[in-house]
Amino acid sequence: MSQQQSVDRRDFLKTAAVSGAAALVPGAAIPGQAQTTAAQTATPVTASAPTPPRETDPPPSVEVLTTDRPGGDFMVDVLKSLDFEFIAANPGSSFRGIHESFVNYGGNRAPEFITCLHEESSVAMAHGYFKAEGKPMAVLCHGTVGMQHAAMAIYNAYCDRVPVYIMAGNTLDATLRRPGVEWAHSVQDAAVMVRDFVKWDDQPISLPHFAESAVRAYKIAMTPPMMPVLLVIDGGLQEDPVSPEVHERLRVPRLTRATPPQGDSGAVAEAARLLVAAQNPVIVADRAARTPAGLAQLIALAETLQAPVVNQGGRMNFPSRHPLNHSANARQLVANADVILGLELTDFWGTVNAARDSLVRTSRPITRPGTKLISITALDLNTKSNYQDFQRYPEVDVAMAADAEATLPALTEACKRLITGDRRSALAERGKRLGEAHAAALERQRADAAYGWDATPISTARMTMELWAQIKNEDWALVAESGIMSDWTARLWSFDKHYQSLGGSGGAGVGYGAPAAVGAALANKKRGRLSVTIQGDGDFLYAPGVWWTAAHHRIPLLAVMHNNRAYHQEVMHLQRMSNRHNRGITTAHIGTTIDDPNVDFAKIAQGMGVHAQGPITNPNDLAPALKRAIEVVKRGEPSLLDVVTQPR
Amino acid sequence: MKPLSLVTLVVFAGFAAASAALAAQAPQRPANPASAGSVEAGKKLFASIGCYQCHGREAQGSSATGPRLGPRAIPFAAFSRYVRQPTGQMPPYTAKVLSDADLATIYSFVQSRPEPAKDIPLLK
Numbered sequence: 001m002s003q004q005q006s007v008d009r010r011d012f013l014k015t016a017a018v019s020g021a022a023a024l025v026p027g028a029a030i031p032g033q034a035q036t037t038a039a040q041t042a043t044p045v046t047a048s049a050p051t052p053p054r055e056t057d058p059p060p061s062v063e064v065l066t067t068d069r070p071g072g073d074f075m076v077d078v079l080k081s082l083d084f085e086f087i088a089a090n091p092g093s094s095f096r097g098i099h100e101s102f103v104n105y106g107g108n109r110a111p112e113f114i115t116c117l118h119e120e121s122s123v124a125m126a127h128g129y130f131k132a133e134g135k136p137m138a139v140l141c142h143g144t145v146g147m148q149h150a151a152m153a154i155y156n157a158y159c160d161r162v163p164v165y166i167m168a169g170n171t172l173d174a175t176l177r178r179p180g181v182e183w184a185h186s187v188q189d190a191a192v193m194v195r196d197f198v199k200w201d202d203q204p205i206s207l208p209h210f211a212e213s214a215v216r217a218y219k220i221a222m223t224p225p226m227m228p229v230l231l232v233i234d235g236g237l238q239e240d241p242v243s244p245e246v247h248e249r250l251r252v253p254r255l256t257r258a259t260p261p262q263g264d265s266g267a268v269a270e271a272a273r274l275l276v277a278a279q280n281p282v283i284v285a286d287r288a289a290r291t292p293a294g295l296a297q298l299i300a301l302a303e304t305l306q307a308p309v310v311n312q313g314g315r316m317n318f319p320s321r322h323p324l325n326h327s328a329n330a331r332q333l334v335a336n337a338d339v340i341l342g343l344e345l346t347d348f349w350g351t352v353n354a355a356r357d358s359l360v361r362t363s364r365p366i367t368r369p370g371t372k373l374i375s376i377t378a379l380d381l382n383t384k385s386n387y388q389d390f391q392r393y394p395e396v397d398v399a400m401a402a403d404a405e406a407t408l409p410a411l412t413e414a415c416k417r418l419i420t421g422d423r424r425s426a427l428a429e430r431g432k433r434l435g436e437a438h439a440a441a442l443e444r445q446r447a448d449a450a451y452g453w454d455a456t457p458i459s460t461a462r463m464t465m466e467l468w469a470q471i472k473n474e475d476w477a478l479v480a481e482s483g484i485m486s487d488w489t490a491r492l493w494s495f496d497k498h499y500q501s502l503g504g505s506g507g508a509g510v511g512y513g514a515p516a517a518v519g520a521a522l523a524n525k526k527r528g529r530l531s532v533t534i535q536g537d538g539d540f541l542y543a544p545g546v547w548w549t550a551a552h553h554r555i556p557l558l559a560v561m562h563n564n565r566a567y568h569q570e571v572m573h574l575q576r577m578s579n580r581h582n583r584g585i586t587t588a589h590i591g592t593t594i595d596d597p598n599v600d601f602a603k604i605a606q607g608m609g610v611h612a613q614g615p616i617t618n619p620n621d622l623a624p625a626l627k628r629a630i631e632v633v634k635r636g637e638p639s640l641l642d643v644v645t646q647p648r
Numbered sequence: 649m650k651p652l653s654l655v656t657l658v659v660f661a662g663f664a665a666a667s668a669a670l671a672a673q674a675p676q677r678p679a680n681p682a683s684a685g686s687v688e689a690g691k692k693l694f695a696s697i698g699c700y701q702c703h704g705r706e707a708q709g710s711s712a713t714g715p716r717l718g719p720r721a722i723p724f725a726a727f728s729r730y731v732r733q734p735t736g737q738m739p740p741y742t743a744k745v746l747s748d749a750d751l752a753t754i755y756s757f758v759q760s761r762p763e764p765a766k767d768i769p770l771l772k
Binding site: 328453459485568572578585 | 697700702706708710713737740741742745761764765768771772
């Protein structure tokens with residue numbers, strides 16, 4: 001805390017004495033309360049003059065033990081102006097001041113406090129919530145132990161380009177810390193441990209500073225490329241009374257969202273020229289559809305060009321049953337393409353190259369020589385250095401440092417202007433062929449799904465289609481899929497609404513699935529939407545307390561487990577090493593499987609107040625169990641089915 | 649909708665293409681069907697040495713990890729050659745860690761997988 005703040009805190013005590021006494025006088029004005037209405041309408045807070053001394057005031061020598069206008073109240077005013085619906089936290093003393101302000105001053109509404117049992121759950125819930133709702137959830141953490149718990153989930157959100165609005169409590173003034181734990185929970189620079197994977201952070205030293213940084217953080221987080229942001233909030237700033245001098249300076253800054261960056265007009269024209277002239281163009285999309293409009297815009301471009309779309313699934317980019325969806329044929333399309341348009345790709349290099357994980361690692365291009373590559377991604381505007389999620393450098397022909405969704409309308413219009421009558425006929429013919437190929441591919445996927453249909457452990461195809469049969473006539477959303485399951489949902493379900501698929505974790509950090517699903521289901525709750533997740537067993541066990549959160553807050557969610565009783569990816573990695581080293585090919589289970597004893601997931605969930613069934617090992621038991629579970633979810637509660645499955 | 653991994657698809661396609669190429673030049677397996685005993689032994693081996701990890705416990709395959717191996721298996725010579733010297737992502741199983749006899753037993757299991765039922769209502 002600065003020298004100026006130390007002075008302010010001494011000044012606060014005088015003022016607090018005055019206002020604290022005022023609270024004892026019937027009918028006396030309490031300055032802090034005037035802020036409530038102002039804050040809820042998101043208008044600047046008008047300062048009130050301190051109450052003058054009264055005859056009934058205590059003498060100056062009496063110790064002042066209360067205040068009715070702590071700094072945390074103003075922080076809540078600012079945060080209410082940003083329209084947060086929820087704030088998730090595992091409680092911690094370093095933010096006890098603002099916690100109390102949220103609950104009592106803010107009325108525990110907008111934002112409503114969501115009780116989490118682990119900071120990784122708080123952040124991952126906010127991650128899933130954003131992708132379902134389109135706006136951030138706030139999160140509170142301890143500056144030290146909480147941030148360390150939260151770090152993995154923050155990294156996932158960063159890699160997935162999702163804004164999470166994080167506030168970390170801290171006690172800066174060493175002379176005011178309580179002895180013992182508060183020292184262990186305080187830190188010089190709370191943000192440093194996550195600075196590599198947040199977009200921006202700040203540590204305000206005054207309430208006016210907090211107000212500006214809070215609004216700035218929101219604006220930065222929500223401007224593509226979107227990422228988490230972090231504000232470190234001092235305990236004294238939250239808890240101490242607001243002095244009259246500071247009160248005079250308090251106002252809630254107005255938020256003006258930045259418009260997403262659109263591709264340069266010359267680059268858009270060049271991309272359109274290449275795409276319209278191409279014989280075999282391919283559109284590959286990963287995190288392209290940021291908003292509901294993105295889905296419609298990609299359909300418009302694909303239909304204008306009659307070009308196949310490969311949805312890499314980072315967002316709900318394209319309907320799975322659209323005749324131009326050729327995601328399952330990605331490799332062949334890329335190999336035959338003369339122009340490839342990549343929209344917010346995580347890995348353009350990996351899209352057009354094949355890499356072999358053998359004793360000698362090798363790679364080769366998949367594409368033909370001369371294939372033109374067009375990239376539109378906002379990530380070109382913000383690449384950090386330490387964490388290597390930016391993948392290998394792709395050699396592209398047109399690189400637009402721009403938001404794909406914001407650029408799509410201009411690109412589609414530019415293409416339309418270039419399409420002549422003859423070209424239109426050729427494109428229509430191409431679209432007809434692609435439609436036939438799409439239908440044939442769907443039949444092949446269905447035929448593939450039939451193999452192992454009656455197997456025990458249950459085939460992932462069988463589980464997927466038993467689930468689909470129960471939800472397809474509902475207003476459903478697949479809010480997460482943890483564990484790899486042969487892409488059956490993408491291959492066999494009909495996704496056609498923007499909220500029906502939310503993509504993955506981003507950083508592939510296990511433990512995202514359960515909390516992200518609960519967070520997304522929280523967003524969907526008010527719409528009465530049936531949220532569904534396919535829940536991996538390894539993921540479940542990272543921070544299972546999130547199921548208590550789902551039960552406690554009555555969050556309706558249908559969780560169907562893909563329980564292959566292993567960290568199966570690691571089983572395969574160990575097998576690969578054993579084979580490569582020519583020994584021990586029967587030992588890949590050591591250190592990688594989750595059996596002996598088998599985990600009773602239903603019992604764990606039941607212990608946290610969640611309706612649960614299983615383990616289910618007979619595929620014929622799936623349908624009745626799913627029906628029972630859906631009845632529970634429709635009552636507004638979570639329900640879990642533990643299904644013992646094939647590995648993939 | 650889960651991301652469709654192009655790398656994964658390349659693996660899958662690599663195995664399938666290599667298998668097809670090998671099948672074209674490989675000698676046919678012996679005509680005698682596998683005995684019930686060898687099928688059961690093959691099933692255990694299929695699990696214990698890790699084949700199930702990528703191909704599923706019923707050899708049904710996975711788009712994410714490895715292709716279906718049965719019931720219509722590629723000829724044994726091609727099967728054996730690929731297992732010993734794979735050209736895609738599959739880890740090699742040399743004769744040092746997997747004998748020819750055990751490989752043949754595994755093949756018996758793969759070959760014995762049943763054809764799937766026709767007209768499954770949920771797949772309409």
